[in-house]
Amino acid sequence: MEAAARHLDKANLSADMRSKYLGLVSLLINARDDEGISTDTLMAALGVSSDNIVRMLHQLEQMGVLSNDLALTVLLRxxxxxxxxxxxxxxxxxxxxxxxxxxxxxxxxxxxxxxxxxxxxxxxxxxxxxxxxxxxxxxxxxxxxxxxxxxxxxxxxxxxxxxxxxxxxxxxxxxxxxxxxxxxxxxxxxxxxxxxxxxxxxxxxxxxxxxxxxxxxxxxxxxxxxxxxxxxxxxxxxxxxxxxxxxxxxxxxxxxxxxxxxxxxRSAMTIRIYPEEKSRGFTNADFEPLKEHYSEKNFQIHVIHEYAKLGLKKLSAALSFVFAYFSLPKLEFIRRYFAGRKEILERATTEESYRRIVESLRHPLQQRIVAEKPDANRLILAGPGSGKTRVIVHRVAYLVRVLREPASSILVLAFNRGAAWEIRQRLRSLIGAEA
Structure with a gap:
């Protein structure tokens, strides 16, 4: 791990991306020699899409950290x-x-x-x-x-x-x-x-x-x-x-x-809408199962993250955590291991990421603006030196990292190129390659 960290230090990565790369290396090192490790496992552990996992493995190979052993099997004639x-x-x-x-x-x-x-x-x-x-x-x-x-x-x-x-x-x-x-x-x-x-x-x-x-x-x-x-x-x-x-x-x-x-x-599914259903509208009830699916997915990712943190401190505590996850009712499990932190389970990002994007502002009004739900238009007026650029940067980071809005759907208008460059640099330091 120390050798990998030295290679990553030369790559000029943001702290968040460096952490993800180290996490990937750690998972690969700790995998059993007689078993492969699937991209699905890496995706779940790191919260990264499959194509990004492949790209990270390729970049680690180019850095000299590992050899890219992602296995493929084909059938030929x-x-x-x-x-x-x-x-x-x-x-x-x-x-x-x-x-x-x-x-x-x-x-x-x-x-x-x-x-x-x-x-x-x-x-x-x-x-x-x-x-x-x-x-x-x-x-x-x-x-x-x-x-x-x-x-x-x-x-x-x-x-x-x-x-x-x-x-x-x-x-x-x-x-x-x-x-x-x-x-x-x-x-x-x-x-x-x-x-x-x-x-x-x-x-x-x-x-x-x-x-x-x-x-x-x-x-x-x-x-x-x-x-x-x-x-x-x-x-x-x-x-x-x-x-x-x-x-x-x-x-x-x-x-x-x-x-x-x-x-x-390639994704395993192709979804086609029946012609007779194309004109039908959708209600909140139609999206409820999808909401439950993503809520459960967020929950599982936070559980894996908590397991990793416990495992770094004490292996027996991590094993007890796993036993409790599979044996206790969900609400009791949450009360035991996420007491006072229940709200983080609803977020599509880690506790550390949320703290860096929202809580690090240390300004109640700025935090409220950054974490506003995107259900209405907002006009925010502020004077010189009040932190407008900072709020804009953190708001964009919140939309991308916490609400998982596509970065391509967000438009930020700046007064000049210098301001645009500054916003871009700050965003990269906050959310890395997702900016």
Whole structure:
């Protein structure tokens, strides 16, 4: 831990982020050697999303603190009909044919308007032009893959185009990028996918043949394969998001099956609203189960945090805490271990974080303004030197860290660039990368 702390000291992290990184290292060090530790466990313990867990592991690897051993398992086809390498080669032909034909069928899509395309007619046209059999379901999968962002850096998170099936055979397409940019992204994603597939196939024995051949690898190995490739390596700004895009592209189009590790990159659920329910309004009663779910989630996170604090002081106290959690009624458990602190269980942040954002102000009026519920508009007037900037910074931190409002939904207007820079710096010191 001391060596890890020294590496983190060189990384110029905020106190909060440094604490999270140390917490992650501690969890990994204390995990049993004969068992892996899932990203779900790390998420629950640290209160961090899965993609941030992956990013933190990657950054710790770059700092030299650990090797990125996040495990992935894929199923491949080799030496048989419809082998994975053959499927990728055919997919490349299909993709090039689609991107050559779509601009001709929807030339006005560049202006951001929806364009109609006949799906079955497009399949037949592509078959004649390329000699590759297209079926509507397969083409739709390919179009959805092409539409997704490649994810190479922040600007890469924007999708390439919107596509939806209006009726059984009518596609609607609307561009979010130019056709030339879409082709460039497509080439890069396909190059990444090719490198990843070659690396995975290389882990199989040369004489092995079959379907659903299981290959286990580490995320760090995939990143190293991309870095080592002379063609695609220098082009990548963000290896993790490139790996995500490449693996999901291969999985969605049937080149391989991402067996273990898919949830690292993609949520397990897709929610669709029934057409007949779209016009129905919602009442507070509809949201009550969701409120209970998140309240219980907050409670469990605070319980884990309390367990960790007790474990650092005295292991027997932590074990008694666990026994009480599973044996006592909830209210009695709260009275015993959270007496006088019941209100912290309702907050989506740690007690230390809340204290730093709200209680550290040491000014009752400022604290009340910062912790106001966002249910009405507020106009606050104050004179020079009264702490207006400080209140604004802490209010934004409260919205992001305590109320879990998306940072992208918050707009702060400053008088000049200097003030904007100061607000940004103060926010980073309060809530780190979430700013």
């Amino acid at each position: 080799k030496g048989v009909r419809e082998a994975s390498s053959d499927r990728l080669a055919r997919l490349a032909e299909m993709e090039k044919a689609v991107l050559a034909r779509l601009p001709e069928l929807a030339p006005d899509a560049d202006n951001g308007e929806w364009q109609d395309v006949n799906l079955r007619g497009l399949c037949q046209d592509l078959k004649i032009r390329s000699g590759v059999d297209f079926i509507p379901e397969q083409l739709m999968k390919l179009l959805h893959s092409l539409a997704r962002p490649f994810g190479d850096g922040e600007k890469g998170r924007r999708a390439s185009f919107d596509v939806k099936l209006l009726r059984r055979e009518i596609l609607k397409v609307r561009l979010l990028r130019s056709w030339s940019n879409i082709r460039e992204i497509s080439d890069k994603r396909r190059a990444v996918a090719t490198v990843l597939l070659q690396m995975l196939l290389g882990k199989l024995d040369d004489k092995l043949r079959g379907v659903d051949l299981r290959v286990e690898c580490k995320l760090g190995e995939l990143a190293e394969a991309l870095r080592s490739d002379l063609e695609i390596g220098p082009q990548l700004k963000d290896e993790l998001t490139a790996i995500e895009a490449g693996l999901l592209y291969l999985h969605d189009n049937g080149v391989l099956i991402l067996d273990r590790g898919k949830t690292v990159f």
